[in-house]
Amino acid sequence: MVHEWWKEAIIYQIYPRSFKDSNGDGIGDLPGILEKLDYLASLGVDLIWLNPVYSSPNDDNGYDISNYEDIMLEFGTMADFDVLLQGLHQRGMKLLMDLVVNHTSDEHPWFVASRSSRDNPYRDFYHWWPAEKGTPPPRFSFFDPNADAWAFDEHTQAWYLHYFSRKQPDLNWENPTVREAVYNMMRFWFDKGVDGFRMDVISFISKETPLAPIPPEELAAKYYNDWSYYYSHGPRLHEYLKEMHQRALKDYNIVTMAEAPGIRAEEALLFVHSDREELHMLYHFEGMNLGYTATGFKRPDPSGYALTAFKQVYSKWDGVFAKAGWGTIYLGNHDQPRMTSRWGNDAPEYRQVSAKMLITFLLSMRATPIFYAGDELGMTNIRFNTIDDYRDIETHMMYRYLQNRHEDVAAFLEDMKTSARDNGRTPFQWDHTPHAGFTTGTPWLKVNENFPLLNQADQEKDPASVLQFFRILLRLRKSQPALIYGDYTLLDPDHAQVYAYTRILNQDGFLVVMNFSKQQVVYELPLAVKEQPLINNYPAMLRVEKTLTLQPYQALIFSVP
Numbered sequence: 001m002v003h004e005w006w007k008e009a010i011i012y013q014i015y016p017r018s019f020k021d022s023n024g025d026g027i028g029d030l031p032g033i034l035e036k037l038d039y040l041a042s043l044g045v046d047l048i049w050l051n052p053v054y055s056s057p058n059d060d061n062g063y064d065i066s067n068y069e070d071i072m073l074e075f076g077t078m079a080d081f082d083v084l085l086q087g088l089h090q091r092g093m094k095l096l097m098d099l100v101v102n103h104t105s106d107e108h109p110w111f112v113a114s115r116s117s118r119d120n121p122y123r124d125f126y127h128w129w130p131a132e133k134g135t136p137p138p139r140f141s142f143f144d145p146n147a148d149a150w151a152f153d154e155h156t157q158a159w160y161l162h163y164f165s166r167k168q169p170d171l172n173w174e175n176p177t178v179r180e181a182v183y184n185m186m187r188f189w190f191d192k193g194v195d196g197f198r199m200d201v202i203s204f205i206s207k208e209t210p211l212a213p214i215p216p217e218e219l220a221a222k223y224y225n226d227w228s229y230y231y232s233h234g235p236r237l238h239e240y241l242k243e244m245h246q247r248a249l250k251d252y253n254i255v256t257m258a259e260a261p262g263i264r265a266e267e268a269l270l271f272v273h274s275d276r277e278e279l280h281m282l283y284h285f286e287g288m289n290l291g292y293t294a295t296g297f298k299r300p301d302p303s304g305y306a307l308t309a310f311k312q313v314y315s316k317w318d319g320v321f322a323k324a325g326w327g328t329i330y331l332g333n334h335d336q337p338r339m340t341s342r343w344g345n346d347a348p349e350y351r352q353v354s355a356k357m358l359i360t361f362l363l364s365m366r367a368t369p370i371f372y373a374g375d376e377l378g379m380t381n382i383r384f385n386t387i388d389d390y391r392d393i394e395t396h397m398m399y400r401y402l403q404n405r406h407e408d409v410a411a412f413l414e415d416m417k418t419s420a421r422d423n424g425r426t427p428f429q430w431d432h433t434p435h436a437g438f439t440t441g442t443p444w445l446k447v448n449e450n451f452p453l454l455n456q457a458d459q460e461k462d463p464a465s466v467l468q469f470f471r472i473l474l475r476l477r478k479s480q481p482a483l484i485y486g487d488y489t490l491l492d493p494d495h496a497q498v499y500a501y502t503r504i505l506n507q508d509g510f511l512v513v514m515n516f517s518k519q520q521v522v523y524e525l526p527l528a529v530k531e532q533p534l535i536n537n538y539p540a541m542l543r544v545e546k547t548l549t550l551q552p553y554q555a556l557i558f559s560v561p
């Protein structure tokens, strides 16, 4: 069997626009990442996932691609890319690219040709609905102010389908020529030496044809998450993934990770069971739905999230891969607010301990952890006050949608302080020089004002920093097979504040205990421990007894037995 290195890897995600600007235009770029390669190596991470760097008019920051085989002007050149890939490999790291093939940009030559006439050879590269067939069956768009996934094209008198913005028309995977073009493009990158793909909304690629109407009662009840579920259950999805495996994946030593909105735990192995010859890993959205109200757009529940539900989700997903396949785990990314603000507590007194606690969680579960750049510093939400500060198309589209319906946009803006994607996209905080050392120009998105107190340079010098804690724990995970492969057993599932579990491999292993609350909690240990914990995010020695007094957001890892 091939060594499944990706099970032992730590993924580090870089949003290139926000990582490091090398030329003062305010936009992060590839030479900027190149400047920071030694920093990446110093973290101990193995696999760098880069959000899209391909040519793009940037309607959705690179998720609208106009040329799959070239680099976005703002980010640099293909030569810069080649140097970056080589630099990563020289330092023992690998590169995961973003594969965005549910849709292209409307400026992609395929779409330009497709919309030029009804008999153009590229017409069938996309989903068209001619006007003479009447209004198309309703479909929902995540990024359209009318929530309508059909845009009317005057020139050829037809609608085209776009699950995201109008500038992101959906490719027609039913057309074998489209599929072959995608596989060719994938091989182009593999032949260059890239080590794999994170696959954007890959669960959405199969669409039922003909597109059927949805019964009106059902339609009225559909919200955001329901549409993700519906879009993820196209009839030919797994046929396409198997074909992709045969045509583009199987001859390379690469790793694949599906972004899988709408996929339920029971279905996950269909993607990643090795017998099925599809993909290696996926990441689910069940955790990301916690703490939001069930309907509408990312509206936070004022009472926050329940730890018992959180434990239930992550325990269930551990179970999915207990005997086959392999999981991933993450608490934030470029589509989510900052993990410390969302799952921990970013008030000054709790910011660092809670960031360390969440790092403890991610590095002690049985799944490949995905850290989003800045997690290792405990970066926090920015909380913009006005719509004008936001750059994200999603927030702007939701705002306009609500405005068109005369709904309360002020309440929406208040909610976005908790949930908007731009919270996670503010520039990386390198040091305490202007703009946190991210750029010498004007950053494309404001830098969080807390950078003088929260930046990499300072944390580098402070042995008690979040950054140093991250490095210590990462090394512990790498040196302890029980933390990677050990069985996971949840303890005290109903405890509302404490998350505790064991990770055991061949009789020995670890007990992890974390207080997810800002209260002190008196907690009776479910098993006996004898020594000081190996990991403690508080400096004071612990009185190791059967009953512990846990400090706010305290995280401990003990050896057992």
Ligand code: ISL
Pocket (backbone or CB within 6 Å): 060, 063, 100, 142, 164, 200, 201, 224, 225, 228, 259, 261, 285, 334, 335
């Ligand atoms: O998760 C969702 C609803 O539950 C949707 O918001 C959607 O599935 C998700 O946002 C998909 O994200 C990915 O594709 C988008 C892009 O904007 C994101 O940045 C990307 O991660 C379109 O390409």
Ligand code: CA
Pocket (backbone or CB within 6 Å): 021, 022, 023, 024, 025, 026, 027, 028, 029, 074
């Ligand atoms: Ca730049």
